[in-house]
Amino acid sequence: MSLLIIFVFLGIAALGMPLAFSLGIASVAGLAYSDVDFNLLPSRMMNAVNAFPLMTIPFFILAGELMMKAGIMERLIDLANAVIGRVRGGLAHVTVLAGMGLSTVSGAAVADASALGSTMIPSLRKVYGVGFSSAVVAAAANLGPIIPPSGAMIVYAFMAGPTVSVGGLFMAGVVPGVILVASIMFLVWYIARKRNYPLTGEAFSWSRVGHELKRSWIIFLMPIIVIGGIVGGAFTATEGSAVAVVYALLIGFFVTKRLTLADLPEAMVRTAITSAVVGAMIAFASVVTYMLTVDQLPAQLTALLRGLTSDPLVFLLLVTLSLFVVGCFLESNAAYIMLVPLLHPIALLYGIDPLHFGFLFVFNLVIGMLTPPVGVVLFVLCGISGVKLGELVRHVWPFVALMYGLLLLCALFPGIVLWLPRLMGY
Template sequence: MISLTLFGLFTLLLVVGTPIAISLGLASTAALLISGKVGINFVPQGLVTAIDSFPLMAVPFFILSGELMGQGGLSQRLLNTGKIFFGRYSGGLAIIAVATCVFFAAISGSGPATVAAIGAILFPAMAREGYRPSFSAGLVASAGSLGVIIPPSIPMVIYATSANVSVTKMFMAGIIPGLLIGLALIGYAWWQSRKEGQRPQEERIDAREAAGILWDAKWALLVPVIILGGIYGGVFTPTEAAAIGVAYGLVIGLFVYRELKVAALYRLFASAALTTATVMLIVGTATVFGRVLAIERIPVMLADAVTETVSSPVVLMLLMNVLLLVIGTFMETLAAIIIMTPILLPLVTAAGISPEHFGIVMIVNLAIGMVTPPVGVNLFVASRVARISLTDVVKGTTRPLVLLMLLLLVITYVPAFSLWLPSLFGM
């Protein structure tokens, strides 16, 4: 009865269009009232204690730093740098789109932020070069999913907190899978552009001009070096790195590139505050939801049922992928991580699978969910920025999605892609 109330009411509220945080909170409250095992004050207490976490402080800082760097001229410098290296190839702008998304992902930590920042600059340029709008939007929406795979990643911080693992180790585990996906999407962009008759850009960038572009972009190129290098070098924690990213973005945008105006800061801070409030409300209610599951021993019963019927880790991970792909199409990424981690993690650890490896598999699955309807947030952002219909964006993501799913299988069944780099550093 408790399980039926918890999941049934939650699903019903989502179907009628209730915001996910409210759905989680109401379903948890109703289950507690029926259960009677703990008092109703468990809900507000859970909302407070869920976000009372030092690692979670990184989330608002990463959100704000992504806003500042997207508006402060850093994304344009990354685009200019990409032209130096990829402009001479067929489909150069498409390749540049993916390469810039890879680099911006190492700044923003967010998929939608990556799509918005890169798409706003590249969609008009790609349209002028004759690229199909659906191809351009679909490609950037798909590459934008790297924002949650390549560190620093907000979902990785949430997973690390939920699974009680090291944020730094999770960040390091995401580097090779993220680069692998980025290289595969670059290959697809080149192949599809060549197939559609796109030619290299006619204008050639000489060595002197290239040196000037790189020098101008040095402050943008230093961002991941400072943030990730400081984290992996033990100079500061991921939370401290996020705060440094905010300060860096402010200084570079206001005083170096001077594209960030003081008058615009209120809007940027307000936008970041709204996003943070939404994220933290989801974190709080999803944590309460997960704790209700734990009180009712639902994860333990599920683990026992699965271990009795599935003995092979290969089959188990295949079932996990199918489940997470389905969940990712309907549920917001952060809520899915907080709800599903306490349910699924005991199953995979019992099968001898590393929590960090499973975390990367979970995040890649949910990143794919960002570009699949009906709740693919990257699709909506790309549609709005490119000013084309959602249907056209979905058409443009069909082939990249097939590629992403093939890579998901590779990442799932070759754990070395996730675990080699952390083990190299003795983690």
């Protein structure tokens, strides 16, 4: 009965109730209809969030906020313009490259969608119309959680436990991320050619590229220092996130000189709000997860899946299909917190590499941020551009199909995901 109550209230979340609130109601309702001591609620919640690795989340969020206020978007766009030159669909290509650069300092799709949308859509819509422009920004923003540093991968690694390294998961996203960038740019080129979009941008010039690289190289040094330090063992992921904040402050105050002391309170407040939402979901979900364990759902789910198939690939395909449905109705952070403790141990029983499964899990839910009815990136862009959700979905589906194609490719050929982590010693 307790499980039924829990899933009823989680279903309400898909209908619009705030996720943290819905998880809290589900926790209380599940305990009320069970024989478990109600006093477990506060202790379970406190133990769930009282974890040193979780400090990585607010630090990386704050680093991204500071870099945004430091004016890195302008430099990223100028560099992307110089690299692309004058081609058909050039402004859309610039958006994708700018999204790739932004993902190396942000790690969050919603933040990237907000930054790219407010900066690029006014220019894009004049050339391509509001629907296609918003779809390109949505696809570019979704690079954020795939190319490291990734907030989603940090949450996954925390929920999966010691079998998954944050640095290893970061490295797992590099090669698929580069392939995804190239694939999106090819799709943009194909659509631009098919629809006869005009040429945009200035003619390519090596001198211009060199000039923009001189202006921007110090920005791209941050992910090299931070991620390289984490992978190389110079510091932990939490320490690396703190280094990212210090680096962002130095960039903003002394390089771009766009960051002021007056900007810091707003950045810290926004960071606190975002971190509090994630923390609340982790706290309440820990109680729900405990209830699922008490009712032996993990063991039952393991037995069910093992009874259905003994083939790891079939298991991956079943998980992929399940996460596709989950991604349509549940916000990604809530899905990580609820499902990773259930599915990750089962994947290990099937002999699937934890980094391979972790990347596929994250990538699948990242794509879910572009699928209705609860595609948060879509809602952000609808608010920025004023495009109707139906029109945006019509334009974004080719990009979603492309991403699912790459997801299937990564599932069939694990080397795409695991080559770089293995090279780095993971």
